[in-house]
Amino acid sequence: MAAPTARKLHYVIWTVGCQMNKADSERIENFLDRQGYVPTAEVQQADLVILNTCAVRRSAEEHTEGQLGQLAGLKKRQPNLAVAMTGCMVVSDVQVMQRRYPMVDLFFSSLTPESLQPLVERPPDEPVAAVFDPTPIEVGPETASSLLQAQRAQEVMRYIPIIYGCDEHCTYCIVPARRGREQSRPVDEIVTHVEEVVSEGAREVTLLGQIVDRYGHDLPEKPDLALLLERLNGVRGLERIRFLTSHPRYIDERLIEAMRDLPKVCEYMHLPxxxxxDAMLRRMGRPYRITDYERLVERIRTKLPDCSVSTDVIVGFCGETEEQFNALLRFLERIRFDVVHVAAYSPRPGTASERHWADDVAGQIKKERLWAVEALQEQIAREINTALIGTSQEVLVEGQERDSGSRWKGRTRTNKITFFSVQEESPQAGAGLNFTGRLLRVQIVHASARALQGRAVLCSLPEA
Ligand code: SF4
Known part of the structure; x- marks a missing residue:
């Protein structure tokens, strides 16, 4: 526990990056809550600030470095403010980190929030530097030692990490160097974790992994993702299961059939x-050809006709020609993804692409290619979503739309954000009710590239 003090101690966690980081931040929050710390939105009120960082793009690092600059100024005025840093920007050589970011008091692995103990236990009203000598901390390959931490309660949708690290060698990617080798959590541990979050109010879980389809290969009994989905499909009170991120090389028929046959598994796949x-894919270290990918999507759509598929693309990678970029556009037109996340390539120090090839596509060209992908995808997504007007979609309600007062927000099984009002057909239906966590049928009346809008019709009061 934190040192006895008359006042409450406050913390702020700034999280940058992917869902894995968000799940890690929940675990850190949970640890600090148990230590008697309380969250605050005001950094001036905080005794401890934690930055959970992302190194996948230079812009994410710059964002964090901007925040660190502000914290350095704040620490001069509030010397008892402690700053800790975790996530993918933290490399295992802590001395290098200390030289680079002297305003940070502690670097730690996000999977071991207990590493924060020395900071948490220090006398809170004395300057950090006077009482805390930061010891270098092992941040190399992650361990699954503290995985059974309960996470933040009362959220309808929760992220559950099932496999950590990555054994692939995508030439542009810093993740394997920062998050270490693949390490799966045992099936029973994940089932228990999911039962816990359901008992706290969750109705949907998203299983996380850098390559989620690789789940289980490193465990003694060699379970796979299909088997895990089957076990989780039996968890009472859980309504929906999703998983991400998938890799085209590791999706097999068993998984596609599990998605088809298990009612709680949603028809949605994120498949970067x-x-x-093909030449760009080879250079990126992606072990498949475009025809393999197209055949895979065809197999998914044959077995799961309503499945939505999203993807990630990088434009302006080393040596990308106009012709290769046009091949990407034609490919996107053929597949017609529901969502495309597009990023302009930025070399990350220490990656193979940074060492071997020049970053030779001009910044302006990168921007133009990025805008071209966005414009094309906007049109495709609008067309796909417009075709849903007039259909009735099952929506899991996540809460009220911010500032709307009367409209609600949720997602379809295919992961489309849906805003809706509740139409009351019986006098009491809908009045003053909280629909959060409920599954409702929503009639879609309007669609844009990014969201659906509709009406839920309540004929009788839903079950309490
Ligand atoms: S699969 Fe490739 S892009 Fe994804 S985390 Fe692993 S190395 Fe990075």
Missing amino acids: VQHGD
């Missing part, structure tokens, strides 16, 4: 392709 040209 990264490029639409």
Whole structure:
């Protein structure tokens, strides 16, 4: 527990990056809550600030470095403010980190929040530097030692990490160097974790992994993702299961059939392709050809006709020609993804692409290619979503739309954000009710590239 003090101690966690980081931040929050700390939105009120960082793109690092600059100024005025840093920007050589970011008091692995103990236990009203000598901390390959921490309660949708690290060698990616080798959690541990979050109010879980389809290969009994989905489908009170991120090389028929046959598994797959040209894919270290990818999507759509598929692409990778970029556009037109996340390539120090090839696509060209992908995808997504007007969709309600007062927000099984009002057909239905966590049928009346809008019709009061 924190040192006895008359006042409450406050913390702020700034999280940058992917869902894995968000799940890690929940575990850190949970640890600090148990230590008697309380969260605050005001950094001036905080005794401890934690930055959970992302190194996947230079812009994410710059964002964190901007925040660190502000914290350095704040620490001069509030010397008892402690700053800790975790996530993918933290490398295992802590001395390098200390030289680079002297305003940070402690670097730690996000999977071991107990590493914060020395900071948490220090006398809170004395300057950090006077009482705390930061010891270098092992941040290398992650361990699954503290995985059974309960996470933040009362959220309808929760992220559950099932496999950590990555054994692939995508040439542009810093993740394997920062998050270490693949390490799966045992099936029973994950089932228990999911039962816990359901008992706290969750109705949907998203299983997380850098390559989620690789789940289980490193465990003694060699379970796979299909088997895990089968076990989780039996968890009472859980309504929906999703998983991400998938890799085209590791999706097999068993998984596709599990998605088809298990009612709680949603028809949605995030399947990063990264490029639409075979030579670019080879250079990126992606071990498949475009025709393999297209055949895979065809197999998924044959077995799961309503499945939505999203992807990630990188434009302006080393040596990308106009012709190769056009091949990417044609590919996107053929597949017609529901969502495309597009990023302009930025070299990350220490990656193979940074060491071997020049970052030779001009910044302006990168921007133009990025805008071209966005414009094309906007049109495709609008067309796909417009075709849903007039249909009735099952929506899991996540809460009220911010500032709307009367409209609600949720997602379809295919992961489309849906805003809706509740139409009352019986006098009491809908009045003053909280629909959060409920599954409702919503009639879609309007669609844009990014969201659906509709009406839920309540004929009788839903079950309490
Ligand atoms: S699969 Fe490739 S892009 Fe994804 S985390 Fe692993 S190395 Fe990075």
